[in-house]
Amino acid sequence: MSIRARIILTHLLIVGIGFFYLVNKITDAKEIKPRYMQSVEEPMVDTARLLAALLERNLADGRIDLIGFREAFDKVRSRPFSARIYSREKTAVDVNVYVTDANGVVIFDSDHGRAEGQDYSRHNDVYLTLQGKYGARSTKSDPNDPTSSVLFVAAPIMSGETMAGVVSVSKPQKSMASFMQETRRNIFIMGAIAAAAVVLVGTALSMWITRPIQRLTAYARAVRDGRRIPLPKLGTSEIGSLGNAFEEMRDALDGRKYIENYVQTLTHEIKSPVAAIRGAAELLRENMPPEQRDKFLGNIESETARIQEIVDRLLLLSAVEAKRALDDQKPLDLREPIQRAEASIAAQAAAKAISMASTLPPEPCIVSADEFLIEKAILNLFQNAIAFAPRGGKVLASLKQHDGSCELRVEDNGPGVPDYxxxxVFERFFSLPRPDTGKKSSGLGLAFVREVASLHRGSVELKNGPSGGAIAELRLPRVIS
Structure with a gap:
């Protein structure tokens, strides 16, 4: 499992548990109900006290006059109204009131007088109030229905210092249930939105954390595969420090390995011409005919030139291999270096009676490149094709544009590339014998082309043609104007 997946799953697990506990705790009926009951009970206390004060004004000889009180409730019941309370519309009065005498017997019930004449002196709201305490109770009208509870809050009706009776205000909890359900629904919705937002933020955070690691992994794999790419931007965090350490380690290992390979291959390649020069020099000490002496002197000159070519090409190749990025890069029309390389190689082609032809598009094929390196790479491809083409053969060059690249194709009608x-073919110092002379070159030309292509984020390929000969294809990213 990837680091990103672990971070996301861990984040989801922690957030999921936290939100489940929080939402479950907030929406728990045991937590919500007492809060609503408290918010409802407090104004009911005020209402009971206010009604008790109104009834006290209608006392006659300690007796409660309920005529006006009864008329007021009848008007309230019969008068239609509509009140929108947030998302709920209220169209009926759901508050009931009953009044008892000093003994707890109901003398008025706003609910159509159903409880009148009954003894409520043992009901907590009445009982506690008659005892001079705060009286309230919650009673279920249906024992099997938890939402059938009715809240009663009572207040004393005083006649001087004597308690003349009790007024009790009641309100069913069903009226509160809709508010509670809506509150729970809103909490769930907001919780879900918040959880989704946290998940998105956590995913973005995990991507932000793991993206530098992915870049560093891709860089390490490119180094493993021998591809030349710059160190990606990793920031200044610990990942950036780790990337810089990787780059330093790569430079150290590449430098050590390069020096070892450089010394080994240079020693191997120079060994043969040096031996030929030494042998010719030893023979020149002896008396020999002038024509034979000239022959050995010619061998010394040719082997010396071969050593010089190896050194020059190796220095150029090492300079390219040491680059991490291009220094002098600008837009370049590939048609121009192709034409210049073809002109500079014309004499070499004429020496073997090889005809050269190029097919270039009428419109520019622009790449972002180091002009010197690109021209040298194209020249190497032409030289390689001429070297393997037979006398009187032909070399064809063509340039084509694709969606995102420019492709140079160089073909010859030589023997092609053996399977082995x-x-x-792109290894340093690897070379095949030329068909006409049997001699090998320095083996650095195609290696140089590969390094130049890699520096330009391009590619090069050498393959056999369908009808014989070899085909070299150099692809470079095209600049789309």
Whole structure:
């Protein structure tokens, strides 16, 4: 499992547990109900006290006059109204009131007089109030229905210092249930939205954390595969420090390995011409005919030139291999270096009676490149094709544009590339014998082309043509104007 997946899953687990506990705790009926009951009970206390004060004004000889009180409730019941309380519309009065005498017997019930004449002296709201305490109770009208509870709050009706009776205000909890349900629904919705937002933020956070790690992983794999890419931007965090350490380690290992390979291959390649020069020099000490002496002197000159070519090409190749990025990069029309390379190689092609032809598009094929390196790479491809083309043969070059690249194709009608040599043609110092002379070159030309292509984020390929000969294809990213 990837680090990003672990971070996201861990984040989801922690957030999920936290939100489940929080929402469950907030929406728990045991938590919500007491809060609503408290918010409802407090104004009911005020209402009971206010009604008790109104009834006290209608006392006659300690007796409660309920005529006006009864008329007021009848008017309230019969008068239609509509009140929108947030999302709930209220169209009926759901508050009931009953009044008892000093003994707890109901003398008035706003609910159509149903409880009148009954003894409520043992009901907590009446009982506690008659005892001079705060009286309230909650009673279920249906024992099997938890929402059938009715809240009663009572207040004493005083006649001087004597208690003349009790007024009790009641309100069913069903009226509160809709508010509670809506509150729970809103909490769930807001909780879900918040959880989704946290998940999105957590996902973005995990991507922000793991993206530098993915870049560093891709960089390490590119180094493993021998591809030349710059160190990606990793910021200044610990990942950035780790990336810089990777880059330093790569430079150290590449430098050590390069020096070892450089010394080994240079020693191997120079060994043969040096031996030829030494042998010719030893023979020149002896008396020999002038024509034979000239022959050995010619061998010394040719082997010296070969050593010089190896050194020059190796220095150029090492300079390219040491680059991490291009220094002098600008827009370049590939048609121009192709034409210049073709002109500079014309004499070499004429020496073998090889005809050269190029097919270039009428419109520019623009790449972002180091002009010197690109021209040298194209020249190497032309030289390689001429070297393997037979005398009187032909070399064809063509330039084509694709959606995102420019492709240079160089073909010859030589013997092609043997199967065993296909994987090694771009190796440093690997060379095949020329068909006409049997001699090998320095083996650095195609290696140089590969390094230049890699520096330009392009590619090069050498393959056999369908009808014989070899085909070299150099692809470079095209600049789309």
């Amino acid at each position: 040599a296909q994987p090694r």
